[in-house]
Structure formats: C-alpha cells, structure tokens
Amino acid sequence: MAIRLFIDGxxxxxxxxxxxxLQGRGEFELLVLDDAQRKNETARRDALHAADIAILCLPDDAAKEAVKLAEGSSTRIIDASSxxxxxxxxxxxxxxxxxxxAIANAQLVSNPGCYPTGFLALVAPLVRAGLLPADWPYTVNAVSGYxxxxxxxxxxxEAEGAPAFRAYGYDMAHKxxxxxxxxxxxKHGVIFAPSVVPAYRGMVVEVPLHxxxxxxxxxxDQLRGALSEFYEGSEVITARRGAGVSEILLERSAPPSDAMTLHVFGNDGGWHARLVAVLDNLGKGASGAxxxxxxxxxxLPETTGLRL
Structure with missing residues (x-):
C-alpha cells in the first residue's frame, strides 16, 4: 500500500x-489540494490528518499553525521551515x-537550514573529536544562490538591474x-556572514580557523583525516582527503545536486586553515534533505530519488 504524503506549501x-x-514514485500517494483549497484551513486539516507523512514547506508561523492543525492525528511531519x-x-x-x-523512529523531524548544513557538516564532527575547541569564537562566511x-x-x-551581490544579517541575530x-x-554563538550572488542555486560555506x-x-591534515573518517560510509557527503582544488566556483546554471563536498585547506606553516562546504541550497540544503x-x-533506501 502506498504511503500517503501531503506537501503543505x-x-x-x-x-x-x-x-x-516525488511524482512517479510508486511508494507514495500524493495528496494534492487545488489552488482554491491550499489555503483553506479545513481542507489543510483534513489533508494533514489523512496523510501518513506531511512535509511542511511554509513560512515559520504557517508551519507552527500546520502542526496545530495536525494535532490529534498520527501523521508524522517533516518541517522544512526554521x-x-x-x-x-x-x-x-x-x-x-x-x-x-533517530530519524527513522521520529514522529517530528525538522529539516536543517541550508547554511547550517554546511557549517555543521564541517565543525560538529571536529568538535566531537576534540580537534576543535567548543569554546572557540567561530566565524562563518557563506554565499548562496538567490x-x-x-x-x-x-x-x-531575475529583474533588469539585478544586484551583483547581496550581503545581509548585519543585526547579528540571524535565525x-x-x-x-x-x-x-x-559555548559561543557564531559570527554569521551570509550573502547572495546572481546564481540560481549552489552554496559555499566557509569557516576560517587560526x-x-x-x-x-x-x-x-588532522582535520582533513577526521572528516574523511567521519563521512567514510556516506553516499551523500564526501570529505576530500587532499586539498584537491585551487579555486571553488558557483556556476550560474549549475545542475541540481543533493550531494555535499567538504574541503580543508591549510597553509604550509600549518597555522591557518579554511574549512569549506560546497552544496546545493535547494538540494542537501532543502528539498534533497x-x-x-x-x-x-x-x-526506504536512503538515497532513493536523490541526485548524486
């Protein structure tokens, strides 16, 4: 029997x-509301209660409302909002x-943010391993497709006269x-410096380290080796064992991808390093995740339907 799936938003x-x-995947029966119903509270509640799993692709307040509408049901939820x-x-x-x-057994799952996906993939395993300190003042420099x-x-x-670069988050309170x-x-909050460039999709997240x-x-070399070991069995995340490339580019019309690649660059003296994650903000950073x-x-097999 097909799994009933409702995408709210x-x-x-x-x-x-x-x-x-997901269209064409026989494992799922998509419950679809037409344009006249998709903002109707009763129709949404009925769909949320009829589904086995609901994916929320909504602004934060609307996602919280959807969770309330689903109360009393056994529907499992994936929330793509923050x-x-x-x-x-x-x-x-x-x-x-x-x-x-943990995810296989969860009733409620919250999708990570796109920028945090890159940052956490780089930093979390190294802090757990004791190679990076938990009390360090980390900085995140990141650029995304629009x-x-x-x-x-x-x-x-996409309008005429579009900006060449957009930086934001200057209130230091990004969600x-x-x-x-x-x-x-x-121990400390990170300094987060996000920006947007005129490429449709793609993302580079960088953590500079002294x-x-x-x-x-x-x-x-230690950081690179630890990341390679941590992600050794992953089909989605690849940690490069060598420096590998001399530059990293975001292409204006890059193809969709659900993969993520991690790099560790270090100078000859070993005093400085740049941790870099390259991913698709709409792939591993959103819909792919x-x-x-x-x-x-x-x-189901974890990578079914993923673009790897």
Missing part, C-alpha cells in the same frame, strides 16, 4: 521541487550527525545561528 520553491521529484529546528520534541533532520535510527530567498528574492535577482551553535555543541592560536594546535529524511522515515 507545495507552491513554494522547496515544495515545488519536492513534489516534482520554526522547529531547536524546538523540544523535534528531531533534527541531519542523519549523518544525529543518526539514521533561489534560497524565496519568490521575492528570485524576482529581484540560523541557534542551530549552528546548538548542534555543534559550542589553528596556531588553539591550545591543541591541530593541523589541517527532506527527501533523504522521508526515505529514512519510510524504511
């Missing part, structure tokens, strides 16, 4: 990608860090900071 960028990618990423009772949907079994900003930002970047700090096990100022004085979690929750 299927008209947005992430929802459209998920719906498109509403529940550090909320009690929710499982953080990063299987490589949290554990596949599709991550939703329909309004997409229209702005991604809480999950970065919490799931990396850090290794020589750390008490343990880790080397780039939701599909990966969906597969795990349904007992």
């Amino acid at each position: 299927a008209a947005g960028t992430t929802g459209l990608e998920i719906r498109e990618r 509403a529940h990423r550090v909320a009690e009772g929710w499982t953080y949907g990063f299987p490589e860090l949290i554990g596949h079994e 599709s991550g900003g939703g329909n309004a930002l997409i229209a702005r970047f 991604h900071r809480a999950e970065m700090q919490g799931y990396a096990g850090l 290794l020589g100022a750390m008490a343990s004085e880790p080397t780039a 939701a599909i990966q979690n969906l597969n795990i929750m349904c007992g």
Whole structure:
C-alpha cells in the first residue's frame, strides 16, 4: 500500500521541487489540494490528518499553525521551515550527525537550514573529536544562490538591474545561528556572514580557523583525516582527503545536486586553515534533505530519488 504524503506549501520553491521529484514514485500517494483549497484551513486539516507523512514547506508561523492543525492525528511531519529546528520534541533532520535510527523512529523531524548544513557538516564532527575547541569564537562566511530567498528574492535577482551581490544579517541575530551553535555543541554563538550572488542555486560555506592560536594546535591534515573518517560510509557527503582544488566556483546554471563536498585547506606553516562546504541550497540544503529524511522515515533506501 502506498504511503500517503501531503506537501503543505507545495507552491513554494522547496515544495515545488519536492513534489516534482516525488511524482512517479510508486511508494507514495500524493495528496494534492487545488489552488482554491491550499489555503483553506479545513481542507489543510483534513489533508494533514489523512496523510501518513506531511512535509511542511511554509513560512515559520504557517508551519507552527500546520502542526496545530495536525494535532490529534498520527501523521508524522517533516518541517522544512526554521520554526522547529531547536524546538523540544523535534528531531533534527541531519542523519549523518544525529543518526539514521533517530530519524527513522521520529514522529517530528525538522529539516536543517541550508547554511547550517554546511557549517555543521564541517565543525560538529571536529568538535566531537576534540580537534576543535567548543569554546572557540567561530566565524562563518557563506554565499548562496538567490533561489534560497524565496519568490521575492528570485524576482529581484531575475529583474533588469539585478544586484551583483547581496550581503545581509548585519543585526547579528540571524535565525540560523541557534542551530549552528546548538548542534555543534559550542559555548559561543557564531559570527554569521551570509550573502547572495546572481546564481540560481549552489552554496559555499566557509569557516576560517587560526589553528596556531588553539591550545591543541591541530593541523589541517588532522582535520582533513577526521572528516574523511567521519563521512567514510556516506553516499551523500564526501570529505576530500587532499586539498584537491585551487579555486571553488558557483556556476550560474549549475545542475541540481543533493550531494555535499567538504574541503580543508591549510597553509604550509600549518597555522591557518579554511574549512569549506560546497552544496546545493535547494538540494542537501532543502528539498534533497527532506527527501533523504522521508526515505529514512519510510524504511526506504536512503538515497532513493536523490541526485548524486
């Protein structure tokens, strides 16, 4: 019997990608509301209660409302918004860090943010291994394609006279900071410097490190080896064992991908390192992660339907 799946918010960028990618998969029966019903509270409640699993692709307040509408049902939920990423009772949907079994058994799963996906993939394993200190003042420099900003930002970047670069988060209170700090096990909040460029999709997340100022004085080779070992069995995340490349590019029309590649670059003296994650903000950073979690929750092969 097919698994009944409802995507609440299927008209947005992430929802459209998920719906498109699940069509034709015989494991699922998609419950679809037409344009006249998709904002109707009663229709949404009925769909949420009829589904085995619901994926929420909504703004934060609407996602919280959807969870309330689903109360009293046995529906399992994947929330792609940021509403529940550090909320009690929710499982953080990063299987490589949290554990596949935790997600497989969860009732409520919150998809990670796109920027935190890159940061946590780099930093969390190294803090756990004791190679990086938990009390270090980490900085995150990151750039994303404009599709991550939703329909309004997409229209702005595709209009005549579009900006060449957009930096934001200058109030130091970006909502991604809480999950970065919490799931990396850090004492201090990170300094987060996000930006957007005129490429539709793709993302580079970088964490610069002054290794020589750390008490343990880790080397780039140690960091690289630890990440390679941590992700050795992953089909989604690859940690490069060598420096590998001399530059990293975001292509304006890059193909969709659900993979993520991690790099560790170090200088000859070993005092400095740059940790870099390259991913698709709409792939492992959004819809790809939701599909990966969906597969795990349904007992299906983890990479079914992923673009790797």
